[in-house]
Amino acid sequence: MSMKTICCIILGSLLYLPLSAQTFMTRNGNISFYSKTPLEDIKAENKQALAAIDLTKKTIAFTLLQKNFLFNKQLMQDHYNENYVESDKYPKAQFSGTFTGNVGTAPGTYKVQVEGNLTLHGVTKPVSIPAELEVADGKLTGKTAFAVKPSDFNIKIPSLVKDKIAEQINIKVLAACTPAK
DSSP states (O other): OOHHHHHHHHHHHHHOOOOSTTEEEEEEEEEEEEEEOSSOEEEEEEEEEEEEEETTTTEEEEEEEGGGOEESSHHHHHHIIIIISOTTTSOEEEEEEEEOSOOOSSSEEEEEEEEEEEEETTEEEEEEEEEEEEEETTEEEEEEEEEEOGGGGTOOOOTTTGGGSOSSEEEEEEEEEEEOO
């Protein structure tokens, strides 16, 4: 099976959304995170998140492979995958939820509240975060920023590096979606 076929199957099974003119999707959503401490800054970015937003049902879903996060230092990337998120055991992070507010297809920026379940490292937690949905040139772009605590998702930080990793990790999401076909 091709990677494209696998991605479509994963996203389709995650969403259960009928594809219509009100559904927008991307395979290139950008999820980044940042940890700042006095000892070290850690940044990583994943530009291969799958996302779908259905304006009619007011649903939103993301899924990504943990191994697609890229770090400035290869050692950080190795530790992230092997020791923290254990990406061989828990390969994906997912979010599925709904949003409030009236978002139309007319150009503009719409403030919404997103609520749903975030699954990371095999743990699912409810989240509620503010976001923006922007309609422009026939595209829908979703943006948000929020923080998560690794401890909330049973991610263990060894005492040797505890001072190098923030207690809360800042997450940014940017997904430029086009109408689903």
